[in-house]
Amino acid sequence: MDITKFVVSSRDKALLYGDYATYRSQLAGKLLNSRRKLNIATKNRGKFHPKLQVTAEQIAQDNEYIRLQLLAAERTWAHAMAMKATHSADTKGMTGKARSHIVSRLEKGSQIAHKLADALSESAVSGASPTDILEARAYAALLRGAAQFEKQSWEACLKSYSVARVIYSALATAAKGDIFSDLLSETIDPSIRYAAYQAKIPRTQPIATISRQAFLNADAELVEDIKTLNPNVLKQDVQDDKQAVSETESAPATLTWRGREVKIEDAAIAVAWAAVLAAKARLAENLSSSSSLQPKDKAAAYDDILTASQDAVDATKQAIDELKSEGVTQSDPRMQSLQITRTAVNYELVSWRIGRNRVLVGEDDGVRLDFSETSRRKKSGESMTADKQEAPGRLIAKLKEKVVLYDGTLQSIEAITELPGVANDQELSSRLEATTEYFTALKCLAISRSHSIAGNDVNALALVSHALDECKEAGPVLSAGDADDSSSSPRNILVTKKDVRSLFELLNGELQRARALVEIHNLEKSSTAPQTFDPSKPLISQLSNYPSGAVNLENIVVYPPRVDFIPVKPLFLDVAWNYIDYPDKRVQASANEASQTQEKAAAAEESKPQRRGWFGFGGR
Numbered sequence: 001m002d003i004t005k006f007v008v009s010s011r012d013k014a015l016l017y018g019d020y021a022t023y024r025s026q027l028a029g030k031l032l033n034s035r036r037k038l039n040i041a042t043k044n045r046g047k048f049h050p051k052l053q054v055t056a057e058q059i060a061q062d063n064e065y066i067r068l069q070l071l072a073a074e075r076t077w078a079h080a081m082a083m084k085a086t087h088s089a090d091t092k093g094m095t096g097k098a099r100s101h102i103v104s105r106l107e108k109g110s111q112i113a114h115k116l117a118d119a120l121s122e123s124a125v126s127g128a129s130p131t132d133i134l135e136a137r138a139y140a141a142l143l144r145g146a147a148q149f150e151k152q153s154w155e156a157c158l159k160s161y162s163v164a165r166v167i168y169s170a171l172a173t174a175a176k177g178d179i180f181s182d183l184l185s186e187t188i189d190p191s192i193r194y195a196a197y198q199a200k201i202p203r204t205q206p207i208a209t210i211s212r213q214a215f216l217n218a219d220a221e222l223v224e225d226i227k228t229l230n231p232n233v234l235k236q237d238v239q240d241d242k243q244a245v246s247e248t249e250s251a252p253a254t255l256t257w258r259g260r261e262v263k264i265e266d267a268a269i270a271v272a273w274a275a276v277l278a279a280k281a282r283l284a285e286n287l288s289s290s291s292s293l294q295p296k297d298k299a300a301a302y303d304d305i306l307t308a309s310q311d312a313v314d315a316t317k318q319a320i321d322e323l324k325s326e327g328v329t330q331s332d333p334r335m336q337s338l339q340i341t342r343t344a345v346n347y348e349l350v351s352w353r354i355g356r357n358r359v360l361v362g363e364d365d366g367v368r369l370d371f372s373e374t375s376r377r378k379k380s381g382e383s384m385t386a387d388k389q390e391a392p393g394r395l396i397a398k399l400k401e402k403v404v405l406y407d408g409t410l411q412s413i414e415a416i417t418e419l420p421g422v423a424n425d426q427e428l429s430s431r432l433e434a435t436t437e438y439f440t441a442l443k444c445l446a447i448s449r450s451h452s453i454a455g456n457d458v459n460a461l462a463l464v465s466h467a468l469d470e471c472k473e474a475g476p477v478l479s480a481g482d483a484d485d486s487s488s489s490p491r492n493i494l495v496t497k498k499d500v501r502s503l504f505e506l507l508n509g510e511l512q513r514a515r516a517l518v519e520i521h522n523l524e525k526s527s528t529a530p531q532t533f534d535p536s537k538p539l540i541s542q543l544s545n546y547p548s549g550a551v552n553l554e555n556i557v558v559y560p561p562r563v564d565f566i567p568v569k570p571l572f573l574d575v576a577w578n579y580i581d582y583p584d585k586r587v588q589a590s591a592n593e594a595s596q597t598q599e600k601a602a603a604a605e606e607s608k609p610q611r612r613g614w615f616g617f618g619g620r
Contacts, residue, residue: 076109106147113140162214
């Protein structure tokens with residue numbers, strides 16, 4: 001029976017549309033059906049049949065007994081995983097009772113699997129093939145390793161998972177390699193790496209070497225079986241050890257950080273730093289060799305250098321912990337060198353994380369508005385067609401993804417400022433502060449674009465203005481002492497003059513655009529009686545009104561033209577009348593002056609006093 005295929009396919013089918021609890025309920029039904037086929041199920045109101053151990057004779061008679069044991073072991077595993085998934089959401093963590101219950105379920109499953117492997121090992125009676133026996137032992141070791149993982153017994157866990165890994169590696173080269181390869185990469189290798197980390201094994205040591213050493217100390221009989229099936233598996237691990245030794249000999253002896261050269265005394269740190277330098281060279285070569293890579297493909301190229309940098313960080317931390325356990329003080333030269341090394345390798349790790357985020361947001365750090373799919377590849381010969389207009393909700397969702405990447409970048413920069421010795425470096429601190437302002441401007445730009453799509457023009461204007469202020473503050477620091485020719489190197493924390501200039505120019509344009517949109521919004525809001533377009537009138541007389549429908553091209557102007565009244569600024573003509581001398585105006589003015597002179601003379605003559613007599617007449 002194909003044990004591994006049965007287990008993997010059953011898990012995949014159940015977990016595709018459900019969870020571990022669903023898988024457990026399905027296994028309970030399958031167990032009942034299997035017992036009914038074997039006529040060992042307890043009927044209603046019937047006599048109870050105790051569950052006896054499966055023997056090799058029973059397996060030889062019917063393979064359904066193998067399926068029965070596998071279903072029972074899988075049900076205990078599903079029960080344990082369901083409880084673990086339930087308690088993983090607890091804020092206080094998993095309690096002791098819950099952990100012990102999970103461990104008991106996994107240990108019961110491993111016991112069932114071990115009994116099945118022992119029964120199959122009697123090949124003369126059971127008729128099982130060597131491959132079936134190895135698969136059963138690997139499955140039992142897998143469940144045993146899961147139980148020891150939950151018990152946090154790291155040495156025993158490492159040994160059990162190593163047995164499963166070596167067996168599956170040997171079987172993968174023989175046949176059905178895809179199933180075994182997926183099981184190794186998704187389940188076994190991460191567990192071995194974590195258990196090795198908890199067991200204080202250097203991460204620079206390959207997983208194959210760790211599993212080989214643990215496997216050789218597990219079972220001599222099983223080692224002979226593996227050598228019989230595929231002896232190249234163990235030989236290949238020996239070659240990996242020799243390669244690791246050669247890498248240690250060629251590792252760099254010094255590390256330079258901010259003009260200070262530090263001697264690397266720890267071999268694990270030296271090997272890890274050599275791996276970082278090699279991964280950096282490979283990254284530059286991969287990105288420069290193909291310029292048509294999508295952003296997600298470029299980001300995937302950063303995985304190697306991130307892993308190598310993390311290994312260097314772990315190796316440095318372990319070396320510092322070892323010195324602290326020996327009672328070495330901070331003033332010791334070895335401890336000071338390790339602290340500088342720690343800052344350097346952590347800065348390198350965070351720098352490449354930021355570079356990966358910058359690649360994911362798109363070209364020019366996401367400055368250009370591009371909503372194309374980052375993982376979509378164009379087929380050769382595909383005709384270029386216009387992109388369909390996407391819904392505003394999807395556009396805003398893509399902008400939110402960029403904001404999340406900018407937030408991660410800002411958090412990474414903040415983590416750098418907390419490293420030892422960074423606060424005392426004034427130049428580095430000012431540059432990190434300017435870099436924070438640069439990415440804050442990018443974040444504000446992305447948020448303003450989402451507000452603009454949603455129709456909030458006022459908010460968009462405020463955000464763009466704030467982004468421009470941040471960019472102005474970051475520009476002088478980031479532009480000092482950097483050349484623009486570094487654009488060919490892989491993206492990291494370094495922001496060049498070209499990046500700052502590109503963002504500044506775009507923010508200037510976005511600011512004017514946002515102001516115009518706000519002005520249009522205010523004008524539309526203040527207009528109380530908007531004019532409408534009248535198709536019956538000539539087009540030339542209503543140019544200020546936009547036609548919402550069709551335009552009558554036969555009614556553009558009035559032809560033949562007719563005499564009509566037009567406005568001619570009457571206020572201007574009234575003022576000009578006082579300053580322009582016309583001929584008739586001068587004659588009229590002189591006549592008016594003469595008449596006014598005569599009237600004044602007559603009035604003066606009448607006003608003279610006359611002498612009269614006593615009774616009003618006569619006089620002299």
